[in-house]
Amino acid sequence: MNTQKVLQEIRSQKFQPVYLVLGTEDFLQNQVREAFLTSLNVDQDDLNFAQFDLEQDSLDVVLDEAQSTPFFGDYRLIFVEHPFFLTAEKKSNAPEHNLDGLLDYLKNPVDTSILVIFASYEKMDERKKVTKQLKQAATLVEVQPMKEAEVRRYLQQTLDNEGLVMQREAFELFVRLTDVSLSKAMQELDKLRLYAGEEKRISKYAVEELIPKSLEHNVFDLTTYVLQGKTEAALRLYEDLHIQGEETIKINAILISQIRLLLQTAILMKVGYQQGNIVETLKIHPYRVKLAMQQARKFDQKALSLLYDELIENDYLIKSGRMDKEFLFQLFVLKTANQLQAK
Structure with a gap:
C-alpha cells in the first residue's frame, strides 16, 4: 500500500492487526513509527507498547505479547525489528524462531494488538512459506529508497508546505550533496530551515555553508x-x-x-x-x-x-x-x- 495512504489511515486510527514495513528508507520508516506512537498516544515506557529485536529476542515472546490484553487501553502496539528469517540471510547467534506459531497467529490475529514488523531489507526470500503468508496476511508498507524524481517531488512539496523558497541552483546543489537520499535530505533540511528563519529563503550560499561535503x-x-x-x-x-x-x-x-x-x-x-x-x-x-x-x-x-x-x-x-x-x-x-x- 502507498506509504502516504497508510500514514493517513494510521493518523485517522484506522488500524490493521498486522503490518509489514519493507524497505531501507530510514526517513519513511521513522514516519511510520512516529505515526503509530502519536496516534495511539504511547511512548517507549508505555505498558501497551513493546519492541523486540528478532536477532536477540524469541518470536514466542513476541507472540505472547501480541496475544495479551491491553492494559487500560484499546490497543497493544508491538514493534518487531530484524525479521531475518524472511530473507536468505543466516544468523549464527540468533535464537531459533517458532515460525509455525507466527503462521498460526497470522490466520487469526488479535484485533486489540497491532503488530508492526519492520523488514529493513531491499528484498525478502519470496520462496519461503513464512514470507508468502506474511505478505498475504499483513498490510504491506513499501519504504524503499525513492527514485530521483520522487525525491525531488517530496522535497519540493515539503518546501511548499512550509512556505520555504529555495533557489534553483541551491536546490540542485542540495540534491547532489544529499546523494538523492530522502533520509539525508530531510535530516539536513532542518539546518537550512533554522538558517532561513522568518525570511524562509534558502540560497546556494546557505547550502554550500551548511551541508557537509563528503x-x-x-x-x-x-x-x-x-x-x-x-x-x-x-x-x-x-x-x-x-x-x-x-x-x-x-x-x-x-x-x-x-x-x-x-x-x-x-x-x-x-x-x-x-x-x-x-x-x-x-x-x-x-x-x-x-x-x-x-x-x-x-x-x-x-x-x-x-x-x-x-x-x-x-x-x-x-x-x-x-x-x-x-x-x-x-x-x-x-x-x-x-x-x-x-x-
Whole structure:
C-alpha cells in the first residue's frame, strides 16, 4: 500500500492487526513509527507498547505479547525489528524462531494488538512459506529508497508546505550533496530551515555553508575543475583536502574512479545506450550516471582515455615511491589544464 495512504489511515486510527514495513528508507520508516506512537498516544515506557529485536529476542515472546490484553487501553502496539528469517540471510547467534506459531497467529490475529514488523531489507526470500503468508496476511508498507524524481517531488512539496523558497541552483546543489537520499535530505533540511528563519529563503550560499561535503563530493568538484582546466580552483581544493588530512593516494584513487566512470559512460553513450541501460550495465546509482552523462558529453573520449592512463601511471609511481605524491598530483593538474586549453 502507498506509504502516504497508510500514514493517513494510521493518523485517522484506522488500524490493521498486522503490518509489514519493507524497505531501507530510514526517513519513511521513522514516519511510520512516529505515526503509530502519536496516534495511539504511547511512548517507549508505555505498558501497551513493546519492541523486540528478532536477532536477540524469541518470536514466542513476541507472540505472547501480541496475544495479551491491553492494559487500560484499546490497543497493544508491538514493534518487531530484524525479521531475518524472511530473507536468505543466516544468523549464527540468533535464537531459533517458532515460525509455525507466527503462521498460526497470522490466520487469526488479535484485533486489540497491532503488530508492526519492520523488514529493513531491499528484498525478502519470496520462496519461503513464512514470507508468502506474511505478505498475504499483513498490510504491506513499501519504504524503499525513492527514485530521483520522487525525491525531488517530496522535497519540493515539503518546501511548499512550509512556505520555504529555495533557489534553483541551491536546490540542485542540495540534491547532489544529499546523494538523492530522502533520509539525508530531510535530516539536513532542518539546518537550512533554522538558517532561513522568518525570511524562509534558502540560497546556494546557505547550502554550500551548511551541508557537509563528503570526500567523494569534493573529488567530484576536483574532477570538474581539472576537466575544465581551472588549475587554481583544482589546486586550492586539493590543498584544502590535504590540510583536512586526506591522503593523496586516496584522492587519486577516487579521481581514477571518477574518470573511469566518465570514460565508461562516454563509450556506452557512443553505442547508443540511454541512462537506464548504463545504470543496468555499470550497477551504480542512476543519479551518478546522470551527472556522468552530463560531463561526458563535454569531453572527447580520447582525451578521457589519456587522462585515465596517466592517472593509473601516477598511481603506480606514487605507490612504488618513485616520485613525490604531492608534486606528481600537482603536475598532473597543471599538465591537464594546459592540454585542455590547447584544444
